[in-house]
Amino acid sequence: xxxxxxxxxxxxxxxxxxxxxxxxxxxxxxxxxxxxxxxxxxxxxxxxxxxxxxxxxxxxxxxxxxxxxxxxxxxxxxxxxxxxxxxxxxxxxxxxxxxxxxxxxxxxxxxxxxxxxxxxxxxxxxxxxxxxxxxxxxxxxxxxxxxxxxxxxxxxxxxxxxxxxxxxxxxxxxxxxxxxxxxxxxxxxxxxxxxxxxxxxxxxxxxxxxxxxxxxxxxxxxxxxxxxxxxxxxxxxxxxxxxxxxxxxxxxxxxxxxxxxxxxxxxxxxxxxxxxxxxxxxxxxxxxxxxxxxxxxxxxxx
Numbered sequence: 001x002x003x004x005x006x007x008x009x010x011x012x013x014x015x016x017x018x019x020x021x022x023x024x025x026x027x028x029x030x031x032x033x034x035x036x037x038x039x040x041x042x043x044x045x046x047x048x049x050x051x052x053x054x055x056x057x058x059x060x061x062x063x064x065x066x067x068x069x070x071x072x073x074x075x076x077x078x079x080x081x082x083x084x085x086x087x088x089x090x091x092x093x094x095x096x097x098x099x100x101x102x103x104x105x106x107x108x109x110x111x112x113x114x115x116x117x118x119x120x121x122x123x124x125x126x127x128x129x130x131x132x133x134x135x136x137x138x139x140x141x142x143x144x145x146x147x148x149x150x151x152x153x154x155x156x157x158x159x160x161x162x163x164x165x166x167x168x169x170x171x172x173x174x175x176x177x178x179x180x181x182x183x184x185x186x187x188x189x190x191x192x193x194x195x196x197x198x199x200x201x202x203x204x205x206x207x208x209x210x211x212x213x214x215x216x217x218x219x220x221x222x223x224x225x226x227x228x229x230x231x232x233x234x235x236x237x238x239x240x241x242x243x244x245x246x247x248x249x250x251x252x253x254x255x256x257x258x259x260x261x262x263x264x265x266x267x268x269x270x271x272x273x274x275x276x277x278x279x280x281x282x283x284x285x286x287x288x289x290x291x292x293x294x295x296x297x298x299x300x301x302x
Contacts, residue, residue: 002051005062007095009088012073016064016092017043019055024101031106031302032060032099034092034129036115036122038281039080039140040182040202042070042211046112046281050135053291054110059298060102061110062092070211078179078213080220082118082141082227089122093129106130106302110294112281113251114140116243117229120258124236131301133242133294136280139254141227148192148250157225164221171219178218185214193250197278207282233261240266242297244290246275266301 002017024030033054035047047063054061067074067084074084089109097104108131111119116134123132146152167178183198184191201207202214241264245255252271259269270293272279275286 001055002048005095007091009067009072009074009084009091012067012075014064014067014073014088014091014095015043015071016062016095017048017051019048019051019061019063021055021058021060023058024060026101028101029103029106030060030101031108031298032062032096032102033108033110033298033302034089034096034119035061035063036085036089036092036109036111036119037063037066038113038115039066040069040212040214040216041112042209044209045202045207045212047115049282049287050110050112050291050294053287054295054298057291057295057299059295062096064088064092065211068217076177076217076219078215078217080140080216081223082121082229083223085114085118085140086122089119089129090126093126097128104128108132108298108302110135112136113138113277114143117141117254117258120233120237120241120262121229123239123241124232129239131240131242131298132237133244133297134255134258135244135290135294136246136249136251136277137243137254137258138251139229139257141224141229142254144221144224148194160221161225164218167218179215180218182214182216194277197276201278201281230258230261233258234263237262238264240264240297240301241268242294243267243269244280244293245269245271246277246279246286247271247273248275249277249280251277268297
């Protein structure tokens with residue numbers, strides 16, 4: 001079962017779903033996992049798929065809408081700010097520590113797509129996170145800065161920053177904000193497979209949700225391009241980590257990158273044979289083995 005919950009992130013309110021095992025004894029202390037979503041997603045989409053799976057396996061899980069998106073607060077709306085995304089995770093941990101049936105020394109974190117990148121970043125400095133896992137992770141800053149294949153030249157990156165800077169001037173002088181799309185509204189043959197799949201997942205009846213508006217503010221650009229998601233992983237990411245990736249995902253390089261960099265002595269890159277990036281969001285033949293692996297990982301280290 002899932003309970004609607006709210007918690008604070010500095011000056012605004014966050015909205016979450018707390019997934020609880022049916023036989024939970026609230027008189028005892030239990031481990032719990034924070035779930036961080038893909039960029040532009042809401043808690044009712046892939047985070048709920050994994051929240052339900054973890055709860056059925058006997059674990060408590062908290063999924064939430066990210067700042068500036070969905071039912072969570074945060075101005076301006078539709079901003080993707082990596083610093084805010086990392087703070088979201090830490091504030092979700094804050095909330096879990098206020099629940100009397102949570103063992104504050106057994107808190108873990110799970111992230112999906114960009115949420116995975118942010119979870120590993122958060123775990124470096126928030127030592128309350130005792131185990132961290134990611135499914136189909138991405139490095140959101142590198143993706144926007146360099147492109148999914150790393151082919152975007154520096155000159156194009158600087159031009160994008162010029163455009164974002166000029167837009168700040170326009171908005172300061174009364175112009176309306178400019179928004180882009182998290183996932184393409186229309187698919188073209190030359191798009192990366194993950195973007196084609198994201199359109200099928202987010203923009204069709206498969207997983208479309210009214211709170212997932214597929215809007216991202218241009219004010220996100222400078223914040224993303226200047227963020228280094230995996231910096232210091234070789235120094236600070238010492239907790240046990242599990243990375244789950246589809247063997248056919250065109251984003252698997254991000255998983256391999258953080259796996260190589262992490263300082264952890266207990267780290268694993270677990271590949272789901274035949275799965276692509278978005279397959280691991282909701283397709284049972286891929287989600288089930290991923291969930292079983294996550295269940296075993298968190299029960300071992302929390």
